Structures are given as C-alpha cells and as structure tokens.
Amino acid sequence: MDFWVVVAGLIVGVVVGLTGMGGGALMTPILVLIFGVQPMSAVSSDLVAAAVMKPVGSGVHLRRGTVHRGLVGWLAAGSVPGAFGGVLLLRALGSGQSLQDLVSRLLGGALVMTVALLAYRVLRQARAAAPVEEGPTSDIPVRRLATLTVGVVGGLVVGLTSVGSGSLMVVALMALYPRLSPRQLVGTDLVQAVPLVFSAALAHVLFGSVQFGLTTSLIIGSVPGAYLGARISARSSSGLIRGALAVVLVASAAKLLGVSTPLAGVLTAVALAGALGVGWYVRALGRRHAPAAPATAADPDAAAGDVPTPRLREPAAVPR
DSSP: OOHHHHHHHHHHHHHHHHHOOOTHHHHHHHHHHTSOOOHHHHHHHHHHHHHHHTHHHHHHHHHHTOOOHHHHHHHHHHHHHHHHHHHHHHHHTOOHHHHHHHHHHHHHHHHHHHHHHHHHHHHHHHHOSSOOOOOOGGGSOOOHHHHHHHHHHHHHHHHHHSOOTTHHHHHHHHHHOTTSOHHHHHHHHHHHHHHHHHHHHHHHHHHSOOOHHHHHHHHHHHHHHHHHHHHHGGGSOHHHHHHHHHHHHHHHHHHHTTOOHHHHHHHHHHHHHHHHHHHHHHHHHHHHTOOOOOOOSSOTTTTTTOOOOOOOOOOOOOOO
16 A cells, blocks of 8 residues: 555545546546556556445435436446446557557547546536526436447446546536536436446456555545545635646646657646636636626615616695
8 A cells, every 4th residue: 555645546536526527537647647557557446446436426416316317327328338348448459568558548538538528518617698497307308329329438438548437428418418407417427427437447357457555545545535525615616626637637648648748848838828718718707697786775776777767856835
C-alpha cells in the first residue's frame, strides 16, 4: 500500500463528489504520469477501485426516487457486454510494450473527448433559459434502440480506457432525454455506471493487469473522498473546479499522446484561455437570465414593471 496513492485517491474522490465527473478521467493519468504505473495496470486497478466507489452515491438517489430505472436497464443491457468486450478487444490487439503504448494513446484520446464533452455540457446547461421542471421519471418514455446503442459505445470506451462512465454517458443522456431534471440526470447516470464499471472491473481482474496493493490504496482514499466531496458540494462552486480540471486533462492528454513539451505547453495555455472564456460566457448568460429584483415597500409597482400613475390634485371645494 502506498501512502501517496491514498492521498491521490482522496483528492480525486473529493473532485468526483464535487463535480460528478468520473474518476477515471483524472485518476488513471495520475497513476501513469506521476506514479509511473504502466498504462494497462493503471486502467485495470482504477476500474476495480471505481467498482467500490461508484455505489457510494447511488443508494441515496435510489431512495429519493431520482433514478429512471427503465433507462438504467436499457443502458446496462448494452454497457455490460460492451465493457467486457472492450477488455477482450484490448487484449487481442497486442501485448507487452506495444499494448502499453496503445492504451496510452487510447487514454489520451479519451481525455480529449472528455474535455470536449465537459465544455458542451457546461454550455448547454448555461444556455437553458429555465431549469427543467422535475416530474415523475415514469412519464419519460425510453428510446430503446438509441439508449442501447449509447450503452454499447460507452461500455466499450470504459473497458478500453476506464474513462467515460460519467463524462460520456451523462452527455448522451442530456441529448436523448432533455426532460430529465439535473437531479434525475445525475442519479440515473450514477446508478447505470455501477453495473458498467463492475463488468469492466471483472474483465480486468480476469484478463487485465490489476495490482491489488495499488487498488487497495485507491479505495482507501477515494471512498471517503467521494463522500466528503458530496457533503460539501452544496456549499462550493464546482464551476472553477471543472475549469481547472479541463486544463489538467488537456495537459495530461498531450503527454499521453507523446506531444513534445513546448507544444504541450501551448495546448495547455490554449485550454486555460478556453476555460476562462467559457466561464465568462456562462456568467454573462447567468446575468441575462437572472430574475428581476423583488418589489420593495417604498416602490411596490417598480418591480412589476408598472409606471406609477401621478396622483391628480382634487379641485378645491366651492363655498356655498
């Protein structure tokens, strides 16, 4: 067991609890780039740890009724075999250093896709003039073929890279089911990720390169970190954390894809400028959609948009 891996797992768990993003997009690059773990072992160990961490928040949403169970079933019907097949495909593509290089490139590509989907999610939510009203999930019909396809593709990506159970699937759910409220979106995504990650983790235990000491360290740090992040999420701004995370993911993707250090610095600077630009745009839209100020006691008509009518002076009484 490695103390610093425990600390890294704790930090990643807090970020997952704060932002709802999958830990694979952050934890696997940390294991590869900072701790020098082989890419295949990093993917395998991270998925097994995620299989323990994912159910932490799922039970809460199930008890609160913010899970579309029909969606979970159809997504799992595609993602469970997709994730298992992704691991088998990975093992069939090579071995030794060639396999490690392939996993590194796949992971870098998945991180680039994660950043793009994260920006799309933030911009789409900001452009919504009004939040979605939360109704019963039973009123939302399931688009079966499209949902099954999303499950297969998402499971395949997770099996290959450990990335996508949160970032890829939640954006797909937003596009397919705009009537899902934010709470229902998060709850459904968390619950559907449990069988997906379990399937990928089982396949990596059987055919991958799991390091159980490394996995134990990740679990010890990430499980309490996710719980702590979820507890403080209501009192913190996750927008800043998402922006910083996007910049870190771009830098990590550049290194995993073998980009030279000067070019990686340029890409990181561009990502930082993009994150600042998106943040400014989101705040501008927030001010535009902000509700009108409430009426005050001194001027009750002003807040309603009415112009006060001047009071006419009554004519003086004529003496008899």
